[in-house]
Amino acid sequence: MTIRNPIEWSYHQATSLSRAAASGGRAAYGDGQGVNALTPSIRRIGVADLKYALSKGFEDFGVYRTDVIFVCLIYPVAGLLLAALFGGDMLQMLFPLASGFALIGPFAAIGLYEMSRRREEGLPVSWADAFGVLWSPSFGAILGLGLVLLAIFLAWLLAAQAIYAATLGPAPPADMGSFLNEVFTTSQGWTLIIAGVGVGFLFAVLVLTISVVSFPLLLDRRVGVATAVWTSVRAVMANPGTMAVWGLIVTAGLVIGSIPLLVGLIVVMPVLGHATWHLYRRVVAPGAIPRTTP
Secondary structure, three states: OOOOOHHHHHHHHHHHHHHHHHHHHHHHHHHOOOOHHHHHEEEOHHHHHHHHHHHHHHHHHHHHHHHHHHOOOOOHHHHHHHHHHHOOOHHHHHHHHHHHHHHHHHOOOOHHHHHHHHHOOOOOOOOHHHHHHHHHHHHHHHHHHHHHHHHHHHHHHHHHHHHHHHHHHOOOOOHHHHHHHHHHHHHHHHHHHHHHHHHHHHHHHHHHHHHHOHHHHHHOOOOHHHHHHHHHHHHHHHHHHHHHHHHHHHHHHHHHHHOEEEEEEEEHHHHHHHHHHHHHHHHHOOOOOOOOOO
């Protein structure tokens, strides 16, 4: 192994990233050659496959826990910074922010998919390999779909603020105690809860449908965004009950991980991320679509 100085390493990564962005842009929109138009085949799966994916997720986490914990430290740190940012006159946005994390989770976990992919192929894996997606041929497509999830996340925040304004607002809550008291002891508060949960559920179903296998597929195969999203939709349509259970597992995991000041996400996020890669392997059948080359 050759150990390079930080300047040389940084230059190499920047050069690789620029090449990946160029090829990734072609992957996102199609160049007639690099992106195969074939649609992957979908398998029917059951709860046993979810158990398998989770067990493999725990297995990957156990092997690389030091590396993935280092990578995933960003999640609780970012969450606490957001909480501090919105903790003044925007207390009503704390729950939408915490729950909305699930909407961008599939994109945030892309580095974990890469680590599982490399382990599956017998390649060396370290925390730095989580960033290998940056020079994937499909980086442009991955980034584009990630921006779609970010837009959905922002739409959810706007919807949550509108629901608050129509029920307990428009003035911000004076403090956390009075806000919680209004939420749980008034009819307007229960309207806020019911409407917020209902609208949030619709956003969650949308994201699950378009992203449950699309990001792993983009990382693994040379397909465009449209093919990846349609494959994900087909996977949900073919396995509605099983995918509903998976959505509940992800939601429960993120809620549990968020309770102790988001610190639990250091464990929950990598396990779910690795498990998502293995779920993709169970759902999407191997086919003629070319593999990407990291």
